[in-house]
Amino acid sequence: MFRRIKQWLISFLFHLCQDQKSLFGVSFLLGMALAVTFHNLQDSNGVKELAKYNYDFAYEKWLYFTKNMYSSILDPDIGRYKEKNGSSDIEAAIHRHTEAGFLYDTVKVVCLVFISDEKYAQTINDTYGRHCNHLRFFHQTYxxxxxxxxxMKTNSAFGLLCKSLLFIDDEKVDYDWIMVATEDAFVIPENLRYFVxxxxxxxxxxxxxxxxxxxQVYNWRDxxxxxxxxxxxxxxxxxxxxxxxxxxxxxxxxxxxYLGKHLAELGIKPVDTRDEQGKGRFNGYSFKKLLFPGAISVFERYWKDSLYLSxxxxxxxxxxxxxxxxxxxxxxxYQLEYLFYHLRPFYNGGNYGNSPAPTPKPQAFLSWEEAAKHSEWEKMMNAELTTPPGMFKPPIDNDLEQLN
Known part of the structure; x- marks a missing residue:
């Protein structure tokens, strides 16, 4: 029986090869099936190589042993309601209390962006660029x-990159790191400083x-x-x-x-930058693609060529x-700038602007029966309230305190 099946398959494939259209159709379906299978054969978490290391407390150890400091809870309402430090700019008042302000002064970041139109430069300058220590734009003709x-006149993309990096270094600006980004990327310098x-x-x-x-292994421009x-x-x-x-x-x-190739020749190679849960810090796709399962096609090279997948x-x-x-x-x-840096939902913390309204007490002249009815009504209404469950958790904004 197995011999007959084998002979039938051989005969079928032989005749198939004679028909170009059928051959193309079957090859396409086979390729699609293999791509889907490859995508689904990832581990149960949907990750090719899920990071299996624990949080290493590198930042906390650096802060404690190098700077003689530690993080402490900061009430986010202080800068907004109680302490404006003589300034009408509330964000500036908050800045001096936060780790973000401390890291801004300690970890100097240059944001380098290649643009095709001045409107992108203006937009970046108005949004995340204000959070970089230095912001530089380059164009090959403009x-x-x-x-x-x-x-930066040049004949190649690497020439533009290389000359721009040399230009920044020759400027003698005070920097520790250079973040290279495209004009259609949004960067969060605070998270970069926390990482590095x-x-x-x-x-x-x-x-x-x-x-x-x-x-050749390299870090993706996007x-x-x-x-x-x-x-x-x-x-x-x-x-x-x-x-x-x-x-x-x-x-x-x-x-x-080209940059990855030249740095590899110098012994400098990319590393795994995912967090302790295997989630990506540097994301080469938009929110729309990343946040919706399956939006990144199984045919995109991201799944095949990435060394460390999320x-x-x-x-x-x-x-x-x-x-x-x-x-x-x-x-x-501008929308992302608002969502990242201005919108404050206050889902926890705060003593001045995040307290629920007090429950009104029943009026003193109510009879015993009326007071009992009011009490039962109050219980029923309290059960329907939708106060956020984390409203009274410690605030997430951190302050820095000097060790004695």
């Missing part, structure tokens, strides 16, 4: 002296979303990547001038690949995500 857009604070920026670090192409000052110095030794930068790569839109869907991204790509309009940049 320049605006009234606005910080620098023209325990690292020594004087030694080479190359952080981002690692991918492989032509056997997700953004970060170079430490030590990496820039190593790169300057390999590319000391503009001419050497031009010779470093000839194809456009492959600057990230699952898609609501659990896609780290709570301390650094970047998101694919913000296709300037209006959405």
């Amino acid at each position: 320049e605006n002296k009234d606005f910080p857009v620098t023209k 604070a325990p690292m020594n920026s004087s030694i080479p670090h190359y952080l981002g979303h690692a991918m492989r192409f032509w056997s 997700a953004g990547y970060v170079l430490s000052k030590g990496t820039i110095q190593s790169l300057k030794n390999k590319f000391p001038n503009a001419e050497s930068c031009e010779a470093g790569g000839k194809y456009w839109r492959m600057d990230d690949w 699952k898609d869907g609501p659990q896609c991204c780290s709570n301390y995500a650094v970047s998101f790509h694919g913000v296709l309009s300037t209006s959405k940049m």
